[in-house]
Amino acid sequence: MIRVALGLGCDRGASLWTLETAVQRALAAANLDYGAVDLAATIDKKNDEQAILSLAQRHGWPLRFYSAEELSQVQVPSPSETVQKHMGTPAVAEAAAILASNGHMGDLLLEKCGHKGDDGKNATVSIARARG
Numbered sequence: 001m002i003r004v005a006l007g008l009g010c011d012r013g014a015s016l017w018t019l020e021t022a023v024q025r026a027l028a029a030a031n032l033d034y035g036a037v038d039l040a041a042t043i044d045k046k047n048d049e050q051a052i053l054s055l056a057q058r059h060g061w062p063l064r065f066y067s068a069e070e071l072s073q074v075q076v077p078s079p080s081e082t083v084q085k086h087m088g089t090p091a092v093a094e095a096a097a098i099l100a101s102n103g104h105m106g107d108l109l110l111e112k113c114g115h116k117g118d119d120g121k122n123a124t125v126s127i128a129r130a131r132g
Contacts, residue, residue, distance in 0.1 A: 004032060004109065006040040006061075007097030007126040008052055009083075016058075018117025019051040026113040026125035037061055038130050041100035043071060043092045051123075064100050071095040075105050078112050093126040101128035 006026070010019055027033060040056050041064040042049075056063040068088035076098070079090030089095065093112045101107050110127040117123065 002032065002036055003038045003130040004030075004036050004127050005097050005100035005130050006037055007093035007095065007100065007112075007128065008040055008042045008046075008055070009092040009096075009112075009124040010046070010049065010051055011121040011123070012049070013119075014049075014051045014121035014123050015117060015119045016051045016054045018115065018119055018121050019055050019123045020058075021117060022113065022115035022123035022125045023055065025115055026110055026127055029113060030110045030127050032109075032127065034059060039064060039100055041066060041096035043068060043087055043089065043096065045087060046092075064096070066096055066099055070099065074098050077105060077108065093124040097126040097128035100130075102131040103128050107131065 039062040044065040072089040074095035076091040076094040084090045107129045
């Protein structure tokens, strides 16, 4: 079975439902299920983001946090000026998935997949093949 790392991003205060729905859609788009997920990762500025913490706890996923400096060193297919402006790195979800998977851009199975929840907040998920 394929093993993957999820890269997560979301607006401040996004609900767990918004993030969970984004993950469900991303896994479905990659023809994967929750059982394939080894861990999740995001930017360290989200280390107090309740939806991310709750999602990882709910599914028993280890959660890794990376600095903007670490994330900005990763080559990604979809850099964002908006993310750069607010987070100090051109990518969070894609770069975090790649770092957490010990891989590179070629290991991305799903580029950033966005979802706007009923709460009006955005969540983004990327999926990378885990390399050990």
